Amino acid sequence: EAQVTQNPRYLITVTGKKLTVTCSQNMNHEYMSWYRQDPGLGLRQIYYSMNVEVTDKGDVPEGYKVSRKEKRNFPLILESPSPNQTSLYFCASSFKGQGKESYNSPLHFGNGTRLTVT
């Protein structure tokens, strides 16, 4: 089954304790991205990756890191979490080919990770 898998689904941690949220997709997609979802703000992009070893900042990258060493995996790292990073996080992937139509490929989302930082 084609899917994007995030782990864990729920995470409660304390300020300053490093954590990693994993994301893996089995669709051989080039493009992967992380979003956070907050009430009244919709989804905001944190980081994205166009392919292996190619990552770039989204709209709200502060306090986050990512890596793309393999095509299927795109972990999100919080080196020193703070309470304002309490949120619902989504990983997503899509096919990115050539030309304009490649940018219309639908995003496939994971089921989310609800993070609470106390």
Next chain:
Amino acid sequence: GNSVTQMEGPVTLSEEAFLTINCTYTATGYPSLFWYVQYPGEGLQLLLKATKADDKGSNKGFEATYRKETTSFHLEKGSVQVSDSAVYFCALTLYNQGGKLIFGQGTELSVKP
């Protein structure tokens, strides 16, 4: 800048009622437009899309028409069901933005039997 604005929710309807969720956008260039749906406890999934002016996207009884003159992409359904209860997100992407989706804030729909 580029942005998407949706009508505020929650929207509460009775089963078989007509649904409209308004969405307007601001964009430099010619965006592609999308509606995504998020069911409780799940990630978002694509509902429909339109990639150029006057295109109509449709899926599962939902429709939306890309209106360039009014910069709108309103979501409609003629007869909603309880199973349509979810959060609906309008979004756009631009060719020169690396495929980034810009989302509206989401509209929660609750359908009562």
